[in-house]
Amino acid sequence: MVDGVSDAVSGAGAGPGGGGDVPVDLRPAARRAAAVVTGVADGQLGDPTPCTEFAVRDLLRHIGELAVGLQRTARKEVGEGTAAAPGASSGEQLPGDWRESLPHSLADLAVAWSAPDAWTGSTQAGGITLTGTEGGLVTLDELVVHGWDLARATGQEYELDEPSLRAVHSFLAGAVTDDGEQGIFGPVVHVGADAPLLDRIVGLAGRDPGWRPPT
Template identity: 50%
Template sequence: MLDLGPQAREVKALVDGVRDDQLAAPTPCETYSVRELLGHLYGLSQAFTDAAAKNLGAGTDQDPGASLPQLPDDWRSRLPVQLDELAAAWRSESAWEGETQAGGVTLPGELAGLVALNELVLHGWDLARATGQDYRGDPGSLRASIGMLSESQSAEERGSMFGPVVQVPDDSSLLERAVALGGRRPDWRPETR
């Protein structure tokens, strides 16, 4: 079992650092502004919490790419709580067992937990880059993401979830490697969009 707690805390710190005047700013996710990226984090934190509890329904059946995510008015108070709940839900051994559903896809619990962690890693980096915040990522989470992303190298395996792998030097950091495997340019800045 992986612990999503350290990475969830990293993302919570970033959420706290988002200013209102940054909500319309671009992100490394081409179709998302900061507002929509936060909306995606809001939705995925709830969906993967439900997936861990095997509470399958509307929240786990929705394709996250079907429409742009909406950010509720109470996101500043609610999103940090949801990130804590997400981490807590995946501390249960039963979350990692059997099958569950997220994003309308049925998958093994073990893979769903890894996907949830990877979402926090990559979208944490996206949020940090878009808002000019420091981000290191939890080393254990970065290694888990690299392992998962390294296994899905073909375009077919990667599907529409990730862009093409970006080549980085062999001596790149764990964070740079994870980001590049997630189809992002590690040198991305809002002005290089």
């Protein structure tokens, strides 16, 4: 998840969107992800997602774990809570109150990254040492891409503010190999240059923008 982050941040540059005293305001993406979470029906928890290793319930749990862990990244709480390898599972089950607890965790995540100090100095995520800016862009990327994953898996609309989309696109594009084939999440799915920005983000993240749940 965070391999190639330094190259990605170089591509993204500083100040990609209107976050006031921070490079990017994560609150719009966190609110959108929270809205998608609350729109998931109980009967969809076992359904597949564009993350082929995750069913919907697994993706929800993963989002919850990221929301907590990346708060620690923002607060520079380097240690056990930020040392797990990318994609590692804690073995925990999806909590029974996920419709309430996950949106709260996502809101807390956005608050943590609204502090200017979160974007400075060094920190850790997934066991990798990052700058604060790298950590913030990783967090935004996780919110946007997994928000799309969950929305697409559960048949929900997914729209985001332009600054968030521009920042994530620059971040992901900055990590693509010179041959244009590999990104942070694996092989790039190529879409047309005139495709919507969200589709281009999804492709850079290794997803097919046309993915739909099997019927």
